[in-house]
Amino acid sequence: MKIFFQQKIICILYLLSTPTILAGQEIVNVFQVGGDICEPVTLKTSKGTYTIRGSITINGNLSWFEAYDCRGNQIVNPSGSVSTRSGQTTTRTYVLKTLYNNDNSNPYGDSYYNERQEKTTSTVENVMSNLGNSMGQMASAGMGIPAAGYPNLSFNLGASHMYGEFARLKACLGDAGGFILYGGVGKDWIFNGNNKDKLSWHSGIGYYGTWGDDDEQEFNMGITFSETPVCPGYALSLDLSYNYYFRESTRFGVFGGLGLGVGNLKDAFATKEGDKFGGEFVWDITLGIAIKLFAGD
Numbered sequence: 136m137k138i139f140f141q142q143k144i145i146c147i148l149y150l151l152s153t154p155t156i157l158a159g160q161e162i163v164n165v166f167q168v169g170g171d172i173c174e175p176v177t178l179k180t181s182k183g184t185y186t187i188r189g190s191i192t193i194n195g196n197l198s199w200f201e202a203y204d205c206r207g208n209q210i211v212n213p214s215g216s217v218s219t220r221s222g223q224t225t226t227r228t229y230v231l232k233t234l235y236n237n238d239n240s241n242p243y244g245d246s247y248y249n250e251r252q253e254k255t256t257s258t259v260e261n262v263m264s265n266l267g268n269s270m271g272q273m274a275s276a277g278m279g280i281p282a283a284g285y286p287n288l289s290f291n292l293g294a295s296h297m298y299g300e301f302a303r304l305k306a307c308l309g310d311a312g313g314f315i316l317y318g319g320v321g322k323d324w325i326f327n328g329n330n331k332d333k334l335s336w337h338s339g340i341g342y343y344g345t346w347g348d349d350d351e352q353e354f355n356m357g358i359t360f361s362e363t364p365v366c367p368g369y370a371l372s373l374d375l376s377y378n379y380y381f382r383e384s385t386r387f388g389v390f391g392g393l394g395l396g397v398g399n400l401k402d403a404f405a406t407k408e409g410d411k412f413g414g415e416f417v418w419d420i421t422l423g424i425a426i427k428l429f430a431g432d
Contacts, residue, residue, distance in 0.1 A: 161224045164193045164215075166202070170232030173205040187231075202231050209235045282311035282350040284385040287430035291319070293423020297363045297372065297394060299323035299335045305425075307353075312344040315355055323364035330367045337361035339374065351385050353378035355392070365398055365417050372396025372417060378425055386427045394419030 167190040168176050176187040180200040185191055187202075202210040211234065215227040291303040301321025308314045318338035323331040341357025355376045363370045376392030396417050397403060403414030 162194070162196045163224055163226045164195075164197055165226060165228045166191050166193070167228065167230045168232075169230040172210065172231055172234070175205055176210070176231060177203045179203075204234065211235055280311040282345050283383075283432070284350060284380065284427055284430040285310055285345065286313065287427045289425050289427045291390065291423055291425050293390070293421055294325060295321070295419055295421040295423075296326050296328075297365055297370065297396075297417060297419035298337050298361060298421070299328075299331070299364050300325065301335070301337070303337075307343050309343070311350065312342070315339075315341050315343045315357060317357065321364075326364065328364035328366070330362075331364040333362060333364065333367075335362050335364050337363075341374075349383065349385065351380045351388075353380070353388075359394070359396075363398060363417065366415055368399040368401035368403075370396055370398040370417050371400060372419060374419065374421075376421065380425070380427070386430065388425045390421070390423055390425050392419070392421040394421070 166176075166178060166187055168174055168187055174188050178185045178187055178191070178200060179202070180193065181198040182193060182195060185193065201212060204210060210231045213229050213231060213233075215229045218226045218228070285307055286309055287307050289305050289307070291305060292301075293303070294300050298319065299321035300323070301319045303317055303319030305315060305317035308316065316339075319336065321335045321337075323335060337359050338361075339357040339359035341355060343353055343355045346352040346354065355374070355378070357374050357376075359372050359374050361370050361372070372394045373396060374392055374394040376390055378388050378390040380386065380388035394417075396419075397414045398417040399414050401413075403412065406413040
């Protein structure tokens with residue numbers, strides 16, 4: 136508010152500062168909408184209220200004015216460029232291009248930004264909830280149904296955008312379906328992430344389900360918390376993966392996966408209402424091999 140009143144006082148002083156010698160001359164005020172300002176703009180002046188699309192010309196001296204974009208966000212009162220010649224028309228030109236907000240990074244104001252953020256968050260939550268329910272039903276359906284090689288503890292070696300080149304232990308706790316617990320450590324040498332100098336680690340919990348005549352196919356969905364080489368400040372992601380195990384023993388296999396999540400959680404949780412979201416979108420693609428160290432019959 137302090138900045139607003141300072142800007143308004145400066146504008147009024149500027150409008151009143153034209154030398155008195157011009158008092159008898161014609162004055163023309165030209166207002167132009169610039170930058171990313173949302174139109175139509177509402178302009179309130181000492182001569183009345185106007186609606187601007189593109190530009191507008193107002194004749195006569197203005198002792199004050201203030202402008203608002205299409206969503207009601209106030210526009211910073213700009214200084215005007217003056218063009219005049221003795222005995223002729225004085226033209227004052229104002230370009231409306233900046234809103235009052237904290238960092239000017241959001242041309243539509245905080246309410247618009249928060250509305251978009253809430254819609255995005257709601258969509259992500261719905262997708263994760265539906266996937267979780269589907270995988271949970273799949274895992275529950277497999278409880279009590281015998282499956283070759285389950286339950287088990289497996290050792291994974293892989294390469295991942297989010298976890299670097301890693302080693303992981305994963306436990307499948309169930310029969311043809313059930314819960315998974317997993318965790319691992321890694322180092323990024325391939326993807327060259329912004330946080331690659333730190334030792335990466337990850338841990339998670341989720342569901343699994345098996346498929347195929349010999350239970351050789353395994354589907355996983357997990358929620359993973361990690362120190363990722365992609366960005367500092369930790370990350371939380373939803374990971375989906377597919378494992379295929381060879382031969383009748385189904386001891387050796389390969390896996391691949393995809394993931395989506397939010398990184399830089401420290402800044403994300405520190406984000407205050409009205410501020411730009413401090414986290415960042417992260418993604419993952421994973422390939423590797425799996426060996427069952429211990430497995431049920």
